[in-house]
Amino acid sequence: MKIDPKSSADLSAQIAKSIRDAIINGEMDVDTRLPSEAELSEQFDVSRPTVREALKRLAAQNLIRTQRGASGGAFVRRLSYQDAYANHITTSTLLLSMNAVDFETACEARYALERACAPLSAVRRTPDHLATMRAEIHRQSQPGLSDESFCDSDVAFHRALVDGADNPVLSYQLAGAVEAMQPLMNMITFTARNREMIVGLHTRIADALDEKEPALADTALAELTAYTLQLGEEAMAARDARAAKPDTTS
Amino acid sequence: MKIDPKSSADLSAQIAKSIRDAIINGEMDVDTRLPSEAELSEQFDVSRPTVREALKRLAAQNLIRTQRGASGGAFVRRLSYQDAYANHITTSTLLLSMNAVDFETACEARYALERACAPLSAVRRTPDHLATMRAEIHRQSQPGLSDESFCDSDVAFHRALVDGADNPVLSYQLAGAVEAMQPLMNMITFTARNREMIVGLHTRIADALDEKEPALADTALAELTAYTLQLGEEAMAARDARAAKPDTTS
DNA sequence: CGAATTCTAAATGTCTGACAATTTAAACAC
DNA sequence: GTGTTTAAATTGTCAGACATTTAGAATTCG
Known part of the structure; x- marks a missing residue:
C-alpha cells in the first residue's frame, strides 16, 4: 500500500486498487479503521475528492463501510454471506x-x-x-x-x-x-x-x-x-x- | 430511473442504485451512452462530484466504462466472462x-x-x-x-x-x-x-x-x-x- | 479536389476551498 | 456523580475552476 507509480490509469482507480490489495492480502483485519480522507489525500498526494472516489469504489464492492462523525471514518468490512x-x-x-x-x-x-x-x-x-x-x-x-x-x-x-x-x-x-x-x-x-x-x-x-x-x-x-x-x-x-x-x- | 426520494442514505449511493437498477432491468442496452456528468447532476439535482462518486461505484462493479474526450462519457459495459x-x-x-x-x-x-x-x-x-x-x-x-x-x-x-x-x-x-x-x-x-x-x-x-x-x-x-x-x-x-x-x- | 494539419468544443479527470451534518468525547455546571 | 453543553473530528455535499483527452469541424496546402 501507499505507493502510486506514474501510470496512465485514473488516480482514484489506482488508489482503490492499492487499498483493495491491502485488504485482500490480509494486511488489514476486519473493522480496522482506514486513515481519514484528509490523511489519505496527503499520503497519496491527491485531493480529497479523488480519495473519495476511490473509497466509493471500495464501498460499492462491500469492502469498506463508512461512518460519519468524530472517530468515524472508513472501516474494513466483513463480507457477509x-x-x-x-x-x-x-x-x-x-x-x-x-x-x-x-x-x-x-x-x-x-x-x-x-x-x-x-x-x-x-x-x-x-x-x-x-x-x-x-x-x-x-x-x-x-x-x-x-x-x-x-x-x-x-x-x-x-x-x-x-x-x-x-x-x-x-x-x-x-x-x-x-x-x-x-x-x-x-x-x-x-x-x-x-x-x-x-x-x-x-x-x-x-x-x-x-x-x-x-x-x-x-x-x-x-x-x-x-x-x-x-x-x-x-x-x-x-x-x-x-x-x-x-x-x-x- | 431519474427519481430520488428524500432518503437518509448517501446521495451518491441512491443515484448509483437508480442507474444500476436501470441497467439490470435491461432499460439500457450494452454500449448505451449515459447522460454526461453535467446532465446527470442537473437531472438528479446534485453536484457533479456527487454524480462522479455514483459513477465510480458503478465502474467498480464493471457496469459502466468511461471514455474521455468529445463524444466520450459513461457507457453501459458488457460484462465479460x-x-x-x-x-x-x-x-x-x-x-x-x-x-x-x-x-x-x-x-x-x-x-x-x-x-x-x-x-x-x-x-x-x-x-x-x-x-x-x-x-x-x-x-x-x-x-x-x-x-x-x-x-x-x-x-x-x-x-x-x-x-x-x-x-x-x-x-x-x-x-x-x-x-x-x-x-x-x-x-x-x-x-x-x-x-x-x-x-x-x-x-x-x-x-x-x-x-x-x-x-x-x-x-x-x-x-x-x-x-x-x-x-x-x-x-x-x-x-x-x-x-x-x-x-x-x- | 483531396489530404494533411490545425482548431475548437465537449467531455472526463483533478484540484481548491468552503460549508453542512453527524457523532464522539471532553468540559462544565449542578 | 450526573446531566448538559460545547467543541472537535470526520464524512457528505456543493461551487467553480483548470487540465487533459478526444472527435470532428474548419482550414490550408499540394
Whole structure:
C-alpha cells in the first residue's frame, strides 16, 4: 500500500486498487479503521475528492463501510454471506443476459450443480427443509398460479434442496446458477400438463430426500433436467417461429 | 430511473442504485451512452462530484466504462466472462478468509461441484484439455517443487477438468470454489508420499477422461476428496497443536 | 479536389476551498 | 456523580475552476 507509480490509469482507480490489495492480502483485519480522507489525500498526494472516489469504489464492492462523525471514518468490512449472495446473483444474472447464454447451457449447468448437492442434502436435510419443499410443491399445484409465480416457487424449492446440504459454500456457489436461470425460465409458458409433470418430479425428489435415498433423488433430478431442457427447446422454437413470421396482430 | 426520494442514505449511493437498477432491468442496452456528468447532476439535482462518486461505484462493479474526450462519457459495459471470473474469485476468496470457513466445508463443496462436471468433461474434453492435465501431472511429479507451486499446479489441473465440460456457466460458477480453496490448501505441507498419492489419483482421473469413462473419473474424484479431507484434518490438528503449546523457539 | 494539419468544443479527470451534518468525547455546571 | 453543553473530528455535499483527452469541424496546402 501507499505507493502510486506514474501510470496512465485514473488516480482514484489506482488508489482503490492499492487499498483493495491491502485488504485482500490480509494486511488489514476486519473493522480496522482506514486513515481519514484528509490523511489519505496527503499520503497519496491527491485531493480529497479523488480519495473519495476511490473509497466509493471500495464501498460499492462491500469492502469498506463508512461512518460519519468524530472517530468515524472508513472501516474494513466483513463480507457477509448475505452480501456475497446478492452480489453473486446479480452478477450471474447480468452475465447471462448480456452474453446471450442459451437456455441449454444455463440449464445444464444448473442441474449438474444441483445433482452435486442432492446426495449431501439427502443425508443432512432438516425437517425445515422438507417442510419448505412440500409447501412449495403445494403452491405449485394451485391452478390459478401465474407462470412467474410458478417460477418463483420453483426457485424456492430448489433453493431448499441446495440449502439442505448444509454447506454455506455450496449454497453460495449454487445461488448464482439457480437464481440467474429465472429470467430464462420465465420465458417458458407452462401448460397444465407441464406443471403436473414438474410437480410430480418435485414430489419424487422430496420423497427421496425424506427417505434419505440419494440414488432416487438423483434419478428424479436427471429426469427433471431432461424435461426442462425439452420445454426450453420448445419455447425457443416457438419464439423463433414468432420472430420469423411477420407480426399479424398489428 | 431519474427519481430520488428524500432518503437518509448517501446521495451518491441512491443515484448509483437508480442507474444500476436501470441497467439490470435491461432499460439500457450494452454500449448505451449515459447522460454526461453535467446532465446527470442537473437531472438528479446534485453536484457533479456527487454524480462522479455514483459513477465510480458503478465502474467498480464493471457496469459502466468511461471514455474521455468529445463524444466520450459513461457507457453501459458488457460484462465479460473474464471480468466476472476475476470478480467471483476475489469475492469467494474473501468470503472464505473473512468468515473463517473450515477446510472441511470448503473442500466438500469444491469436490462436490467438480464431480458434477466430471461426467460432462468425460464426454466433451478436447485433446487440449487432456494435454494440459498431463502437463500439470508431470509438473506435480517434479521433486524440487515448492508446496505453493504444487498447489498452483493442482488448481490448473482441476481448472482444465472443469473447462473440459465445455460449459462457460459451469466454469464460471466453479472458478469461485476451486480458486478460493487455494489459500486453505496452501496451509498444507505435502510430503513426498502425499504427492505421490495425489499424482496417482490425478493420473487416474486423466486416464478416465481420456477413455471417456465417467464412472472411473467419479470414483477417483471421490477418493481424492477423501484423501484431501484427511490431509486437511492432519494439517489442522498439527496447527492446533502448535498453537496450544507455547512457542519453544523464541 | 483531396489530404494533411490545425482548431475548437465537449467531455472526463483533478484540484481548491468552503460549508453542512453527524457523532464522539471532553468540559462544565449542578 | 450526573446531566448538559460545547467543541472537535470526520464524512457528505456543493461551487467553480483548470487540465487533459478526444472527435470532428474548419482550414490550408499540394
